[in-house]
Amino acid sequence: MVAVALVAWTGYHTWLARQPYTWAGTVEARDIAVGSRVGGRVKEVLVREGDRVEAGQPLVVLEAGDLNAQRLQAEGQLMQAQAALDKMQGHARPEDSGKAGAPPLTGSLAEQAARARAELTSAQAALEQAQLDVQRARALFQQEVKSRAELDTAESALRQARATRDARRAQLQELQQGTSADLRAQQGLVEAARGRLEAIDVALGELTIRAPLAARVESLDLRPGDLLPPNATAATLVEDDQLYVRIYVPETRLGKLRPGSEVPVRVDSFPGRTFTGVVENIASEGEYTPRNLQTPDERAWQVFATRIGLREDGQHQLRSGMAAYISVPR
Incomplete structure (x- = not known):
């Protein structure tokens, strides 16, 4: 044994x-937890538990609520900001000038700067002419051809022309600096309006919850009318x-x-x-x-x-x- x-x-x-x-x-x-970043009321449930889904296939659709109205407002704000920018840049179309509410063609900052530059050129020419007049008046005064009063008048005109030239130069500099700053500010408003519109478009896209890839629906307990909070899990998929x-x-x-x-x-x-x-x-x-x-x-x-x-x-x-x-x- x-x-x-x-x-x-x-x-x-x-x-x-x-x-x-x-x-x-x-x-x-x-496991893949899918949901929506915006949330909302459930409008449609397109799949059931156990279904096989493909990449990009819609699973749940949420109601839009006031997002469509927000998009219209954002689109209108973008159009207004873009129109104001076009006006500053002088991009108004000639055929729009006669329409009601259309901005005048002469109101752009670029045209204002052009007018100010022309006025400065004219003031500079007037100043040069006044300087020549003073030189001739002094010469004639020394020759006792003109009186002291005529010389004083010519010198006064020279001072006035110089002051006018300085004023036109300051006006042009201020307008040029303001034009650049105003254009940048208006461009910022256009980009901000465009960003708001794109954000609303993204939110509208989030109303349809889709499968990120091919998988099987493991759990989905939603019915039309249910409220889904933002960033909450709407369904669980299994690869x-x-x-x-x-x-x-x-x-x-x-x-x-x-x-x-x-x-x-x-x-x-x-x-x-x-x-x-x-x-x-x-x-x-x-x-x-x-x-x-x-x-x-x-x-x-x-x-x-x-x-x-x-x-x-x-x-x-x-x-x-x-x-x-x-x-x-x-």
Whole structure:
């Protein structure tokens, strides 16, 4: 009996030493929480739980509320700001000059600057003429051809011409500086109005909640008339065509796996059948408290989270949440 027991113990441990390492994990899939940044009242629900959806497919439509009215206001403000900018730049069309409410063609800042420049040229010419008159009056006064009163009149005209020239120059400088600043300010108003209009267009686009990529609708509990807050989850999608298994490998067995190697995957739902998995990633940092502890002794182990991607044979038959087992030879 002792010999039989010894043989049985030896045979059992020999068999046990030849068994592959097995780690338990869970089939997982990436979840996508979709919603709207603006929120609103639900107008239509276009899909149901369990449906397959394609990238860009509408899922839920929200009511527009007053967004259309806001867009009309923003569009009108943009048109007003653009018209004022065109007026400053002198871009008014000749055919619009006779229309009611059309800005006059002579009201642009560019035309005002042109007129001020012409007036400065005229004042400069008048000043030069006044200087010549003073020179001649002085010469004639010295020759006693003209009187002192005539010389004083010529000098007074020279001072008046110089003052007029200085005033026209200051007016042109002020207008040129003001033109540049006013144009920049008006351009800023145009850009601000255009930004408000684009923001409203984005909000209108957010009224239709779409699938970001091909997936399956996992949960959708909305009905027409429900209120959806901004940034709230409207539906949860699952990328069930990219399933993977998450396992935790002890440090002492980490050498049995390497990224890119194939491993067999078994699940309880398909006994006697194995699916092909590929080691996609091994965590660079270990941890002591994995999510799925198998035995009390494992709490003392340092383990590394490992991601096992499933090949096509398991993508269509396995489901997220299933218990899975991965085995590797010793």
